[in-house]
Structures are given as structure tokens and as C-alpha cells.
Amino acid sequence: MIITLNMKITFFSSKPYDKEFFNKANQQFNFELDYFETHLGPHVLNLIENTDAICAFVNDKLDAEVLEHLAKKGVKYIALRCAGFNNVDLEAAKRLGLKVSRVPAYSPEAVAEHAMAMILTLNRKTHKAYNRVREQNFALNGLMGFNLYQKTIGVIGTGNIGAAFAKIAKGFGARVLAYDITENQELKDLGIEYVSQEQLLSESDIVSLHCPLMDSTRHLINADSIKKMKKNVMLINTSRGGLIDTKAVIDGLKSKHIGYLGIDVYEQEEKLFFRDLSHTIIEDDTIQRLMSFPNVLVTAHQAFFTQEALDQIANSTLTSLSHFEKNEEFENPNAVLV
Template identity: 45%
Template sequence: MEILAFGVQADEKPLIQQAFRGHHEVRCLDVFLNEDTAPIAAGYEVISTSVNAELGAGVLEVLAAGGTRMIAQRSTGFNNIDLKAAERLGMTIARVSYYSPYSVAEFAWTLAMAVNRHIVRASTRTRDFDFRLDGLMGRDLRGRTAGVLGTGKIGEAFTRIAHGFGMRLLGWDVVENPVCRELGMTYVPKEQLLAESDLVTLHVPLMPETQHLIDADALKAMKDDAILVNSSRGGLIDTTALVDELRAGRFAGVGLDVYEAEAGLFFLDKSLEAIEDDTLARLVTFPNVVVTSHQAYYTVDAVGQIVDATVRNVLDYRAGRRSENVLVPRS
């Protein structure tokens, strides 16, 4: 059987081909799955998709009509998939429930340190042989407060690093993590965490209950000189409200690896095109903001684990097995 993989990055392609070798043939495409590209999957029983695939009811219906019966998504998040439509169409949906949490946690810290110590501005200056220190003053993080919204595996990994920095630890989650407790974390209401934290980081999944978790009111509750980092899902932050606060001169730094309207932009080269997204265009102009293209997970360790899990998901589907990765079982 040949599998069709959408949205495959150049670095990811050899890992996917190697992982499937000896099991199934795989055809890798760099285009992302959406309503325009869905017809390409005609004749493929199994396809694999990336995190930015558009898997609403319309796309799923096109895939089902073309013979697709199983979708193996190469990500943990699945907010882009209409699971009810998939079930109605008799399609099996699987994801990757776990991969290296350190990849995302370490990158969140990379963003935090980049904005705190103005690394991007400093690097740009030195390339022009401007070695002044004006405007590059940061802050020690030791003794300051880190607020972690979401203390699952990634939040725990972030907390371990914060503990190493010697920070006071505040947490917020529906379920408390005993490891974070042992590290000295105090669980508090979200409003208290936002008001007291010098560094706020988001590590919760995107679902209706967490859409715009950081809205205008939440942003106003934060310290004027706080650092905000999001390496989870773009929809957790109301970006329009964030731009308004940045225009008012608030926040020491904002590090974003995700953006709520990133589909159709992130992972693509748009350098020769006019960006029609006014909010994103405004966002990247602020000197205290660093935006990256959803790369927090992108380490050889994490991607390798994602690919291996994807292969297992396909093999389980073919064998009629069900694992914790299955979101919609085989009918």
C-alpha cells in the first residue's frame, strides 16, 4: 500500500521515508491539505497530515469520496479536525498523543530569553557592526515569578527549567501536577497568576473552553513589564487585543511560535507576496516581539518520535488494532 503524506518539510522527508521502509510505500508532498489539494488524495486509502491541515467536514467529504479511510495526523493537537464528520463518514482518525515535551519547553525558554535579552535586535546590530548596548538591557530571572498555564508534560518540562533558574513558580490547570508541586509550584487562580507573574507561558490545548484564554481582560491583568510566551496554539491568545496592548507600550517582551490565523502562512515562503493579514503585519513590527513559524516541536528527537508514532498508527489501522492515539476508531 502507498500512503500519501501532506505538508512534509524537507528535513522531515527522509525521516518519514526511513520509518515507513519495510512497511509501506510513502509519497511525500510539501503542499498542505485543504479544500484545493484534497482531490490529490483520490485513490489513497491512508493519508498523513500535518498540524496545519484543514480537515473540516467539506475536506473530509472529498477525501472519503476519493477512497480515503484513514488519516494519521502528525501532531498532538487535533482542533483542526471535524471528528463528528469523520465518524459520520466512517473514517479512522489517529494522532500522536505524545512526543518529546522538552522540544517545546526548551523552545519556549528560547523565546523568553530572546525577548528578555533582546537577542534579535543585538544580532541585527552586530551584523551592521553597530556594537552599542543602548536598548538591550534585560533582567535577571532568578527570584522573579514564572506563571505556567497548563502543567502537563510540556508545562512540567518548562517548570523544571524555571526551577533551575531559581524562579518562584505559579501554576494553573484543571488537574495539579505532583511533580510541579514538588518543585515548589503553587497553584492559584488564573487571575492571580497573571497579576503576579513576570513571565507567563501557555501550555494548554486549544478547545472551545480555552479559545482566547488570554483575552483583553487577561492581558490587562498582567504586569506592564511582563513577558508573554505562547508555544502551544495561536487561538489561545486574542491577537487583536494583544496588538492593542503592545501599541500602548505594555510588556517587556512577547514570544510567539504560533498565531491564531497561521494556516496558509506558516511553513510557507511568503517573502515575495503582500501579506494581507493586517494583525500579523502589525504584530511583527514591534521591537519587543519575536514571532517564529510554529517550530517549537521541530527537533530531530521530537520529529523522529512523531514519525515513528505515525507509522505505528498506520500499522495498527491495517491490523485492526486500537491504541491511545485513535480519536475516531475504525468502523
């Protein structure tokens, strides 16, 4: 059954795959969809005309200034096609009467599996082995890894994604430690131990971050927290770049206190990620320094990037906007931010 609504939705930071999955999902809503590849910020507000809703992604800026302009232009809804919302001034949105939604859970296994893939790649150096063999180099020197079995893996943040990751880690026969302000009884029943953050950092061979970016978690990994970690620790971040103080992590890599680093997110990623910069001189010296380490693996915010996740993101986002438009109750209250 086709639902006929005249809502116009303007997308920012859109890519070909966004169009593919949202156009497919829109067959049951019949919204008017307008796509822009540029990210949302003060510089593109003149592009917005006669729009009911804005659909934004992780690096779009929705601060008070932008939200005020959107409200003046008649925008009523902000739909984030992601779980995080650190890029939105929620107090300003509430003051301006803007409704804000997000996608609180979209195939959490997608991100959890990518985090484990980064661990396995860094550990067993499959990316290096692949390149070697292509050059007819079949030597094993420099490719030695370690068993995950019976190692200690620490999970900071056990929401949907962190819980999925903890279960995967447990499946490898690892001892899994967890830290969160709210404990998950299902994970405890599986033998996952909730401990203090200090104990987790001091006992874990691998630390994987799965918590949201808030004032209380910004630079959660810093010079002091790195000192509490085991020597040669592996650090994985598939959550938000701001959880890590990049300078402190670089110092930790140089001192060999951090033995491995895998990041799918980066604090200054809005200037880099989701773009082809292969013919460009990158002026960000920090990311260049990170990529110069042989024990660092960087992926460009692709942990979410599976068919299942994109299906769920598109359907969840458009369903939320339909609920807003028709003043319906949300099945998942966590999807509503304002």
C-alpha cells in the same frame, strides 16, 4: 524485520524534512508513501486516489466536508503528525467511520526549550545584539534585561510540554505558578504552585501558554485577561495561535501593558508559515503590525523542530497506522482520537 503492508499513505503540507524522516522510519513498515506540499482542503481532494490513509499537519483542514469526500474516496485512517487536533471535526470522523490518530507526545522538551529560548532572547535582546556586533556596534545602550532568578513565571497548561517547561523555569530559580484543570503531583513535589488562573495572571512576570486549543480556551488571552496581568508582562505562546486574541494583544502592546511578546504560532498562520515569502508582498496587516514592534519576537512554528522530535513524530505516526491496519491495541491510548 520488514513488515510488509500495502497501505498507501498520502501526506499533505509535506516538506523535505518530512520526507527524510518518514522515509527513514518507513524502512520497518514498507508502506507506500505519497507526498504533496500543498495543504489539505477542499481544493485538492481530486489529488487523492486509491489512498488508505491521510497524514495531515497543523494547518490542514479536516472539516466535515473534507472528511466526507475522503470517506467516499475510500480513505480509512487520518493520522495527524502533531499533538493538536483542533483542525479535525472528530464528530464527523466518528460518524463516517474514519479512525483518527495523533502524536500526543513527541519530545516535549523541544517545544519547552524553544519557549525558554524566546524568553531569554526577548529579555536579553540577543537577536538585537547579534545584528549590532555584525555592524561593528559594540554599545550596550538599549540591551538591558532582567534576572529570571526569583521572578514569577506562570505556566498555563501542564501537560507534557507545560510540565517540561515548568521544570526548566524552576531550574532558573524562578517562582513557578501553574494552572490546569488537572494538577501534576510531580510538579507540586518540585515546589511548583498550582493557583487559579486569575492569580497566575495577576502575579506572573512571564506567562507561557501550553494548553490545547478548544472552544473553552479560544482567545484565552483577551482584553479582560490582559487587564488582570502585571504591567510590562512578558507573554509567550508556543501552543496554538487561537489562544490569543491578536487585536487585544496589539492593543496591550500599544498601551505598554504587555512589555514583551514571543509567539511561535499565529491565528492566521496557515497563509504564512512553512513557506518562503521573502519575495512576496504580505497582505496580512496584523502580522505586519506585530512584527513592527521592537519588543515582539515571532518564529514560524519551529518550536517542535528538532531531530529528536521529528524522529519520534515519524515513528509514532507510522506505528499508529500499523496498529489501525492490524487492529492492534495502542500502547498509548492518548494517540487515538476516534
